[in-house]
Amino acid sequence: MHQVLDFLHAYGAIAIFVIIFLESTGLPLPGESLLIASGLLAGRGELDIWTVFLAAWAGGMLGDNLGYVIGRTVGRPVIVRYGSKVGLTEPRFAAVERQFLKHGALVVLFARFFVVLRQLNGLVAGITGMHWLHFFIANAAGAALWAGFWAFAAYAFGTELEHYLPYGRQAFYVVGIALAIAAAAYGLHIMRRKKTAP
Numbered sequence: 001m002h003q004v005l006d007f008l009h010a011y012g013a014i015a016i017f018v019i020i021f022l023e024s025t026g027l028p029l030p031g032e033s034l035l036i037a038s039g040l041l042a043g044r045g046e047l048d049i050w051t052v053f054l055a056a057w058a059g060g061m062l063g064d065n066l067g068y069v070i071g072r073t074v075g076r077p078v079i080v081r082y083g084s085k086v087g088l089t090e091p092r093f094a095a096v097e098r099q100f101l102k103h104g105a106l107v108v109l110f111a112r113f114f115v116v117l118r119q120l121n122g123l124v125a126g127i128t129g130m131h132w133l134h135f136f137i138a139n140a141a142g143a144a145l146w147a148g149f150w151a152f153a154a155y156a157f158g159t160e161l162e163h164y165l166p167y168g169r170q171a172f173y174v175v176g177i178a179l180a181i182a183a184a185a186y187g188l189h190i191m192r193r194k195k196t197a198p
Contacts, residue, residue, distance in 0.1 A: 008034070008037055008038055008041055008047070009041075009046070012047060012051075013047070013051045013052065013054075013055040014055075015034070016034060016035065016038050016052060016055040016056055016059065017055040017056075017058060017059040018059065019031055019034050019059070020034065020035065020055075020056050020059035020060050020063065021059035021060070021062055021063035021066075022063065023063065023118065023119060024059065024060050024061075024062075024063025024064045024066075024067060024118070024119070024121065024122060025063045025064075025066050025067045025070070025122065025123075026067055026070075026079075026083070026119050026120060026122075026123050027119070028119065031056075031059075031060070031118065032115075032118070032150060035052070035056050035147065035150045035151055035154075036150050036151075036153075036154045037154075038052040038056070038151060038154070039052060039150060039151040039152065039153065039154025039155040040154045040155075040158060042151070042154075042155045043154065043155045043156070043157075043158045044158075049151060049152065049155045052151045052155075053147050053148060053151045053152070056143075056146075056147035056150075056151060057143050057144050057147040057148075060112060060143035060146065060147060061139060061140050061143040063122070064121050064122035064125075064139045064143070065122060065136065065139070066122065067120075067121065067122025067123045067125075067126065068122040068123070068125050068126040068130075068132065068135055068139075069122075069126060070122070070123060070126065071122060071123040071124060071125065071126025071127040072126035072127070072129075073126075075127060076093075076097075076127045079093070079123060079127070080093055092116060092120075093120065093124070095116075096116060096117060096120045096124050097124050097127070097128065099117070100124045100125060100128050100130070101128060104130060104134070105130075105134050105135070105137075105138040106138075107121075108121060108125060108130075108135055108138035108139050108142055109138045109139075109141055109142040109145075110142060110145075111142060112142050112143060112145070112146035113146060113149075118146075121139065121142075122135075122139070125139075
């Protein structure tokens with residue numbers, strides 16, 4: 001954490017934007033840790049919290065959109081073939097792809113809170129042919145939720161946040177899974193109603 005703080009002191013919002021942008025295109029970089037450290041520095045008055053939030057949001061949104069374009073133009077075979085060099089294995093990619101095909105925009109909305117999904121969000125959305133406008137809206141909202149949650153939580157709670165991170169992540173996963181199940185159940189209910197409608 002000390003190395004991350006030193007890095008942020010030296011480069012500030014530019015570092016936040018660049019690291020999160022690159023992570024969002026599929027590179028295995030510590031975007032979330034960087035964002036939390038940035039929020040901690042903002043809580044100490046060493047960075048501006050709104051600058052932290054905007055840099056993280058813009059980096060995440062633009063990086064995912066670049067990933068979307070890459071996925072849409074290059075396609076699955078090329079990404080799977082060369083992705084292993086940056087930790088993007090075939091099983092990992094296939095697992096994420098299955099989630100996108102099942103849940104679409106809902107996955108995009110919450111993808112940033114899950115390590116693998118955060119890195120593959122745009123790539124998989126592009127490869128699966130998700131409509132760009134649907135992706136753009138869900139991705140912009142998801143990036144705002146993620147950047148706002150971690151930046152402002154670290155800003156508000158300071159170093160105490162580090163002690164509660166494991167519990168917070170577990171709670172978020174439970175809530176995210178519950179929301180996904182609820183959305184899937186609602187979708188099935190609507191489909192059944194349409195089938196039985198005269």
